[in-house]
Amino acid sequence: MTDIPFLSLAIWVPILGGLLVLATGSDRNAPLARGLALLVAIAGFIVTIPLYVGFDASTSAMQFVELQAWIPRFNINYHLGVDGISVLFVLLNAFITIMVVLGGWKVIEEKVAQYMACFLVMSGLMNGIFSSLDGILFYVFFEASLIPLYLVIGIWGGPNRVYAAIKFFLYTLCGSLLMLLALLYLFMQADGSFSILDWHQLPLNIAEQTLIFFAFLVAFGVKVPMWPVHTWLPDAHVEAPTGGSVVLAAIALKLGAYGFLRFSLPIVPDAAQEYSGLIITLSLIAVIYIGFVALVQTDMKKLVAYSSISHMGFVTLGFFMFNPLAIEGALVQMISHGFVSGAMFLCIGVLYDRMHSRQIADYGGVVHTMPKFAAFFMLFSMANAGLPATSGFVGEFMVILGAVQFNFWIGFGAAITLILGAAYTLWMYKRVVFGPVANSHVAELEDLSAREFAFLAILAVCVLAMGLYPFPFTEVMHASVDELLRHVAVSKL
Amino acid sequence: MNFVVPDFYPAAAEIFVAIMALVVMLASTFARGVRWLAYALTQFTLIAAAFVTIYTLKGDVSYTFSNLFIGDLLGDLLKLLIYFSMAIALLYGRGYLADRNIDKPEYYVLALLMTLGMMVMVTANHMLPLYIGLEMMSLGLYAMVAFDRDSARSTEAGMKYFVLGALASGLLLYGMSMIYGATGSLEFSGIANAVYHQAANKTVLLFGIVFLMAGISFKLGVVPFHMWVPDVYQGAPSAVTLIIATAPKLAAFAMAVRLLIWGLFDVAEQWQSMLMFVAVLSIILGNLAAIAQTNLKRMLAYSGISHMGFMLLGLLSGVVEGDRHYALNAYSSAMFYAVSYVIMSLASFGMIILLSRAGFEADSIDDFKGLNKRSPWFAAMMMFVMFSMAGIPFFIGFFAKLSVLQAVVAAGYLWIAIIAVVMSVIGAFYYLRVVKVMYFDPPVDPAPIHAPAELRVLLSANGLAIAALGLAPQALMSVCAYALLASL
Numbered sequence: 009m010t011d012i013p014f015l016s017l018a019i020w021v022p023i024l025g026g027l028l029v030l031a032t033g034s035d036r037n038a039p040l041a042r043g044l045a046l047l048v049a050i051a052g053f054i055v056t057i058p059l060y061v062g063f064d065a066s067t068s069a070m071q072f073v074e075l076q077a078w079i080p081r082f083n084i085n086y087h088l089g090v091d092g093i094s095v096l097f098v099l100l101n102a103f104i105t106i107m108v109v110l111g112g113w114k115v116i117e118e119k120v121a122q123y124m125a126c127f128l129v130m131s132g133l134m135n136g137i138f139s140s141l142d143g144i145l146f147y148v149f150f151e152a153s154l155i156p157l158y159l160v161i162g163i164w165g166g167p168n169r170v171y172a173a174i175k176f177f178l179y180t181l182c183g184s185l186l187m188l189l190a191l192l193y194l195f196m197q198a199d200g201s202f203s204i205l206d207w208h209q210l211p212l213n214i215a216e217q218t219l220i221f222f223a224f225l226v227a228f229g230v231k232v233p234m235w236p237v238h239t240w241l242p243d244a245h246v247e248a249p250t251g252g253s254v255v256l257a258a259i260a261l262k263l264g265a266y267g268f269l270r271f272s273l274p275i276v277p278d279a280a281q282e283y284s285g286l287i288i289t290l291s292l293i294a295v296i297y298i299g300f301v302a303l304v305q306t307d308m309k310k311l312v313a314y315s316s317i318s319h320m321g322f323v324t325l326g327f328f329m330f331n332p333l334a335i336e337g338a339l340v341q342m343i344s345h346g347f348v349s350g351a352m353f354l355c356i357g358v359l360y361d362r363m364h365s366r367q368i369a370d371y372g373g374v375v376h377t378m379p380k381f382a383a384f385f386m387l388f389s390m391a392n393a394g395l396p397a398t399s400g401f402v403g404e405f406m407v408i409l410g411a412v413q414f415n416f417w418i419g420f421g422a423a424i425t426l427i428l429g430a431a432y433t434l435w436m437y438k439r440v441v442f443g444p445v446a447n448s449h450v451a452e453l454e455d456l457s458a459r460e461f462a463f464l465a466i467l468a469v470c471v472l473a474m475g476l477y478p479f480p481f482t483e484v485m486h487a488s489v490d491e492l493l494r495h496v497a498v499s500k501l
Numbered sequence: 502m503n504f505v506v507p508d509f510y511p512a513a514a515e516i517f518v519a520i521m522a523l524v525v526m527l528a529s530t531f532a533r534g535v536r537w538l539a540y541a542l543t544q545f546t547l548i549a550a551a552f553v554t555i556y557t558l559k560g561d562v563s564y565t566f567s568n569l570f571i572g573d574l575l576g577d578l579l580k581l582l583i584y585f586s587m588a589i590a591l592l593y594g595r596g597y598l599a600d601r602n603i604d605k606p607e608y609y610v611l612a613l614l615m616t617l618g619m620m621v622m623v624t625a626n627h628m629l630p631l632y633i634g635l636e637m638m639s640l641g642l643y644a645m646v647a648f649d650r651d652s653a654r655s656t657e658a659g660m661k662y663f664v665l666g667a668l669a670s671g672l673l674l675y676g677m678s679m680i681y682g683a684t685g686s687l688e689f690s691g692i693a694n695a696v697y698h699q700a701a702n703k704t705v706l707l708f709g710i711v712f713l714m715a716g717i718s719f720k721l722g723v724v725p726f727h728m729w730v731p732d733v734y735q736g737a738p739s740a741v742t743l744i745i746a747t748a749p750k751l752a753a754f755a756m757a758v759r760l761l762i763w764g765l766f767d768v769a770e771q772w773q774s775m776l777m778f779v780a781v782l783s784i785i786l787g788n789l790a791a792i793a794q795t796n797l798k799r800m801l802a803y804s805g806i807s808h809m810g811f812m813l814l815g816l817l818s819g820v821v822e823g824d825r826h827y828a829l830n831a832y833s834s835a836m837f838y839a840v841s842y843v844i845m846s847l848a849s850f851g852m853i854i855l856l857s858r859a860g861f862e863a864d865s866i867d868d869f870k871g872l873n874k875r876s877p878w879f880a881a882m883m884m885f886v887m888f889s890m891a892g893i894p895f896f897i898g899f900f901a902k903l904s905v906l907q908a909v910v911a912a913g914y915l916w917i918a919i920i921a922v923v924m925s926v927i928g929a930f931y932y933l934r935v936v937k938v939m940y941f942d943p944p945v946d947p948a949p950i951h952a953p954a955e956l957r958v959l960l961s962a963n964g965l966a967i968a969a970l971g972l973a974p975q976a977l978m979s980v981c982a983y984a985l986l987a988s989l
Contacts, residue, residue, distance in 0.1 A: 033877075079900075081978045082907065122877070144903070148894035155888060158933070162941040163873075170941055174933055181893075181929050185922035188903075192910040192918075 015072050015088040017055040018098055018135045022048060026128030029121055038120040042113055045124035049109045052131060053102040059095055065484050068491030083200050087142040092488030093269050094138045097262055100346045104258045105131040108251040110463045111354050115361050123164060127251060130156040134259050143191040143202040154180055165247040172247035179230050179240040187227035190220045208274045211500050217279035224272045231264030234324060235294040238317045245313035250357030257316050257349035262342050265323045277496040284328040292421045294321025299428030308366045311436055312352045315392060318425060319345050325422055326407040334410025335489050336482055341403025343481060344474055348400055351388040351467040358460055362453050368439050372446030377453040382441050384464045389437045391471045393430040399474035508565040511572030514553045515620050521546040522613040529606030539606035540595060543613055547588040554580050560987060564626060568688055571626035575988035579623045579755050586747040586843050587616050593851045594740025596953050600859035603649050615641030619752035625759060628677045628687040638752060639666050642745060646737040658736025665729045673716025679709030689763040696767045707771060713760055714775050720753040721809045724782040734802035739857060742798055743850035746805055747843045754839045769820040776817040783810025784921055788928040798864045800931060801849055804890060807928060812838040815905045818912035827911050833982035834904035841901035848886045848963040855952050855960055866935060871944025880939045882964030889967045891932040892925055896971040
């Protein structure tokens, strides 16, 4: 069973499948493209299931490792593997891809094949990011995944899409090119090795660590995004089509946070400890300040975008507490946020498809015309606010507990998010869903179709399951997080 | 004095091309009515020359014609690449020239003579043949730039190129004479010997290097000798621009390598510091100026300036404080960059030719508007080229940048590497803009693309090669490294 290269399958099934979808050509074959895309997305998810089923939670070592020389001239290898930190993201990504395909089923009528192909290729590339153990391989996937998202925002996006797409691309590129220099520097220091695992053991002095830490901070901080380099995200979210927003929020933001755990903490542990104060400050600003910013938004997508930044601030905060509770909490938060933010954007997409407006002021009394939708939207809003029994609560609670262990006032600051999150989410929910029917457009709304019901229901089950019984998620990551912390505690100086 | 018959064998390819150039000239004189003849003979010559070069390929280094000529793997490899890019460039350009009624046999004769010039440059072991080869190449190019003689732009560009080119040749020649004065030799090994034994007058030598550098910079089209590049690229017929932007860059690379590394390796740190100035300024100016362009040929001209600057980063990272440990790595990365650039450049100008038709030049960025609607396939090919030039993986341009940056970081020039990557981000903007107009904007002219099948097939192959070489760059990288290793 271990002979089957599941990780390669997880990467290449969606990519090759995406190219196949592309080959269906013009919009005359749109139904074929949709069907094929769904098939590929499901196949892509199925091949990731053995990664979870066959995962050995008792070890922190890399599993499902594949190692093949790729560019021997620079000792670059096709080196894949997952541990407890990354394996769940591969599954999450493959799962979200199915939702995206379903979400864009009816709405996208132009260039359907290209749309579906972009998402499938992107899904494969992102699996590549989460499973790369070679620095350049990681970088290649990291950069290449910008291309499909750039196209998705630019082709199927809103009126200001060009600005948003180029801003998104250049922000991320700027960060990642500095990371490339850090990777090259590590390559020189490690005597010609691009293996991330070798770099974990590489001794570095504090000056080197500081420079590398900041290079990584720029790359991953932009991607997370952390305050003050977050401004690309609201633009990208607002302009992107629903599917683009879902992938952006559910997966792309996780790449940055994942980078901190895979690169920053283990490769430059001393610098990470040295500058943890900075990260904690930036994270708290994101949590509190951006929470307030979310409160005043009039555009639903923008509101959820800011709420994503605030939630991701929670994640980076958890990482730099250096205790297992907070890190695991942050990881749980990442996965939960993948479900919840994805679901929130899909819900907004459902409304947008009917009304072609994202302004909160255009809505009101949706519950009278779309009761089923209102129920789902309620659940996801509660999860976004961190209500107990939903997945949103578990991660936030763990991070707050971990933060209190570290320092009471940091924990206190983080806990403010529970109030703010509830305030901005539920206030939006109230204005959109409750009250009298606002106008004739709302009065004509139709409730969920079977397709929409299906994907929201699946996500609702995930959110509830994770909230009620998070053990299957935390169990997997335990050994790897413990090992990571042991490693970080040992100075490299 | 007895006369020794030189060994013609290593120079078989050069001799063959020279004879064929005359054959094409005569054939087209006597068979004026057969329009395809000159083209067909030229393509045949390039292909046959490749076979001759492969057949006479030797692993070791051989000298002939009293050491004027050097036959080595580096030269052979570059010659093969030159035939290859010339053949593709002529194929791309054929329909374009026919549409404008300038597909005269003389064009192909000039192309062959130019090829011969480049071959001589690549295999020169002595300043004189190097200079003769350079002039042969340049004269061919001057005439080709002005080939569309009824177009004011084309003749203006030809004139500009000629005047500035003659000046640069003069500078180069002056530099060569100074080096001769300082070292007493015109042969590269003799120069190297004199420099190694510190028998050369340092001041004169350094002045000579400055002038050489001016000549090399002009031919590569890098700052501060870049003024001609945008005007010539824009003014010349696209088919000729395609030629200027490809094979001569390889020949200029060979010239730089022969002069600087074969001849002046022992004063590497002197010329490296000059190159540093040239390379960094080219990267900065090329990328910044490209942003403001609305003409695609002009934009590609500025982007070419920055690419050549990037390539020079590889050449200047060879020797660090006397440590030559990284030299081979650095030079082969520069060569890999030059080859990658030629492959990308072929495809980018090929796309302009594809979209052009009689009476219409598709050389404005706006002409690419909505290409995704008109032809998704070729929009994807152009997207490959643009992302590759911007250095985004999985395309060959990324690995070219990676290998050069790796050499720069290894040499410890972190500040140069930082400038280079920051400028790459700026550069990404204008490449992204081309992708933007193709994919995000509606088409201005919804007509489907009409182009000969051979152009379509070859352009597709070229675009796919950019992606395929990005997935598996190892072979090309090691060929470059091996050729340098075997020749040094």
